[in-house]
Amino acid sequence: MDTELLKTLVAIVDHGSFQRAAMQTFRTPSAISMQMKRLEEHIGAELFTKQGREQVLTEKGQQLVGYARQILQLQESALQSIVGPKQNAFINLGCPNDYVSNLLVVIMSAMESLLPSIQFRIRTGTSIELRELMDKGEIDLALVTRTPGSDEGLTLFQDKGVWVAKKDFDWQSLSPLPLALYESGCKFHSSAIDGFQKKGMPYQLYCVTSNLTLIESLLMAEKAISAIASISVNDALEIIESDLLPNLPSVEIAFTRSASAPDWLTVEWVESVIENVIESTGM
Known part of the structure; x- marks a missing residue:
């Protein structure tokens, strides 16, 4: 099998779509589709099926992806063995x-x-x-x-999302509760807002940012509480365990x-x- 076709198959799976695989490999989406057609013809089985607007792997496709990863990894190992470790990478x-x-x-x-x-x-x-x-x-x-x-x-x-605040900050006395959250694309942001709305608990989006340093500064100034990944919690903050706050997802x-x-x-x-x-x- 053509390893370039296998690389494209793995790129589609790893990056979630034909569109992203096309950008990753500097090809057009139609070229990616043609590559997958060639691979399907070669093995004599359908690799993808339409599910709504998305193309998802068939059972045969899932089986081939596993082998494709092994083949490509063996190829990589062979190159590393012959060429040796990269210098000045x-x-x-x-x-x-x-x-x-x-x-x-x-x-x-x-x-x-x-x-x-x-x-x-x-x-x-x-x-x-x-x-x-x-x-x-x-x-x-x-x-x-x-x-x-x-x-x-x-x-x-x-990891999991956790609610955090400055140690000994009396956040429960505040209404609406001020929140400093990551941008709306963050799963903690959407889960927090959805959770507060379902609970009917008043909240205020005090600040939305992609900057953790800013969030930490606002927390230390007792301006808000926040929802962040547990690995991001520093020693100046404490994790809030309270049924008043919405549950946050794992990531x-x-x-x-x-x-x-x-x-x-x-x-x-x-x-x-x-x-x-x-x-x-x-x-």
Whole structure:
């Protein structure tokens, strides 16, 4: 089988759509569709079926994706074995703002342990923004939040949303309750607003931002409470356990690799980074 066709198949699955796979591989969506038609003709089975407006994998498609990953990883391993480790590697790395303080340096250190001469260009933003930068070819590897059970990328760990405030802040005396939340694309934002509306509890969107430092500053000034990932909680804040507040969802943190990433940035290498991060943090 043509490994380029297998790469496209995996890109569709990892990035969620023909459209994003097209951007990742610098092709048109029609070219991606034609590639998948060629692959279907080659194996004699349908790989995708229409479900509403989306194309989803058939049972045969799911089976082939598993083999495709093994074939591509074996190809990557063979190249690494022959060529050897990359020297003076450069990586465009994306990280959500809320993971910069407590996670990014750990990830960079894990990468340095594998490639001591590695150099970084870091881009930060929301997971949505980082995916857009990846689609433009401006990021090689990004850490993103995803819905649990998603096929996107390689799982680093599972986290949960928590309510936080400055220690000893009497937030329960405030009505409406002031909130400092991430942008509306954040799952914690939508869950918080929906939860308050269902509870009928008065709230005020005091500030909406993608900047964790600003949220922390507002919390320390006792201007609001917030909903953030548990890994982002610093020592000056406390997690609020209260039935008055809406439940927040769990999220998975994953590395998603651009289809246009440099050859040395293999899935196997990313898995080694994940192993190092888990070992150093005890996640």
